[in-house]
Amino acid sequence: MKHILTAATAVIALAIGVGSANAADKLKACWMYVGPHNDGGYSEGHDVGRQMVEKELGDKVETSYVESIAEGPDAERALERLARSGCQIIFSTSFGFMDPTIKVAAKFPDVKFEHATGFKTAPNVGTYNARFYEGRYIAGQIAAKQSKSGVAGYIVSFPIPEVVMGINSFMLGAQSINPDFKIKVVWVNSWFDPAKEADAAKALFDQGADIITQHTDSPAPLQIAQERGLHGFGQAHNMYEFAPKAQYTAIVDTWGPYYVKRVNAVLDGTWKAEQIWDGLKDGILEMAEYHNLPDDVVAAAKKTQADIEAGTLHPFKGPIFKQDGTEVIGEGKNLDDGTLLSMNWYVKGIDDQLPK
């Protein structure tokens, strides 16, 4: 809220011609988050990246952010406000900001936009994403090794390709260890609603899952796992301090180095719109320190990670079958990026109907 006010004040200041004299001295880089900047999850991951830009580039940049922006019309207004307040590069960090970003970017051709996890681009809009599914494959393998019931609970937000890809990758990882592994899926239709996420976790545990994983942003499910003496995986951010006895590991987004690189590109004039999709080997995501696991499971997880980084193991390697048994890709081939980014089907073995 404070930052929206700052932005609003800046708009007024620009409108009456005050403060524009020294605006050119520093590069102004701005961020827009879907949750609070310190949510202990996805948005905090981006904010840590922003702080790294501030630390590494020091006097050359000025950063600011707006937080808890709802996906939809609000996002458009917030982006427009950022663009008017003199931001030269804007990172819009949630999938649902995609269309607003494209719209606002068309109105401000001199401002550079980067949209996380989306697929639409423009001359001044680039996209960037991390191959989270690589981490989820490792998590799936750990789950299959650690689960006594052979059932994992998966709390999810919205049926977008990013989320479906994650569920499939987790399942393929689990099936590589235990072909009969089961996943129960619950959609909470929200990225961030701690109480609802907690309820979903309880429901899943009550139905026999003993491992929880999630594609929502709050640490509430892990808190429930800890309360029940069960385990799970952190999402987007290391959630260890919320549930030290429950977290095996977390798929941690480390956007910092990427942000530094891109802001530097704006500074030296080499920025152009690109579509970046980096993985574990580029360091844009990391596995948090392993806890509550036997040594051999940790060693196996590290081996899988090394194989993925070396390119000898692709989580979506054939043969892969859809739920109805049709083969998507045969032995010896890997799914291409285009298929991954538009994924709207489950792999065989998942007992859930994908909402349409």
Next chain:
Amino acid sequence: MTALMLEGILLTIITAATPLLFAAIGELVTERSGVLNLGVEGMMAMGAVIGFAVAHTTGSFGLGILGAIVAGMTMAALFGVVTLIFVANQVASGLALTLFGLGLSGLIGDAFVGVPGAGLARISIPVLSDLPVVGLLFRLDPLTYLAIAITIAVSWFMFRMRGGLVLRAVGDSHSSAHALGYNVIRVRFMAVLFGGACSGLAGAYLSLVYTPQWTQAMTAGRGWIALALVVFATWLPRRVLVGALLFGGVSILQLHAQALGVGVPSQFLSALPYLTTIVVLVIISRNRALVRANTPAALGQSFVPDR
């Protein structure tokens, strides 16, 4: 497995119903005095943030709860001064209170977002808690017992005590109550404060017990559901209890239905708690005599004593 699962589900339902019960029973007393306070959501948010902040800084759960009650009452007092003494429009003031509470709680809570809370152990009553299925009723958290105790006490007070009669009289016809010599403004102010205290408790339950953490707008519309429950319950405390359990129950069961994979679209299941509540509301409202007997006739009307 089934008995254990049933217990798990019931326990989750009771947990989901508790914050609704707190907020709704408080609002019920407020509305019975003839005051409509639409600021429940804002008072809950303030209770949640102050409760978490106090418990976190002092390390005392009890002080956190106390802080939440005080926060809720302070917000309610603000509403009381504006609507009862300065006779402002209750609907507009209540809406303003919600917006104000949500904003202010976000500002105060900024330093506490992403900080893990401690949580609260359940109380286990020996012997009784070992009973199958019903045993779970004897190992709930202390605040749930408090919510149920408040509900019973309010019911007793309203229909068995003189004070309750005065409260209902003020809510039904303030001019008659005034003519009989009762201080209408004072009765209403106290009812508003009670509503605030309960809303504060509801918020504290969310940030200290339900999910021990603070995040902005974590009340997520539960204050509005509580307001609807009061109407659904036709201003009767025991029905508030039923309504809270019904809403909580449907919202938990839809998650279970999803986990079981019942092939119903999840968007429809998510809407089910609201749908069920509306349907039950319509069915209950068919008994017009009962509704008329319990609706506070002076609800939402400002009172200005003649001089």
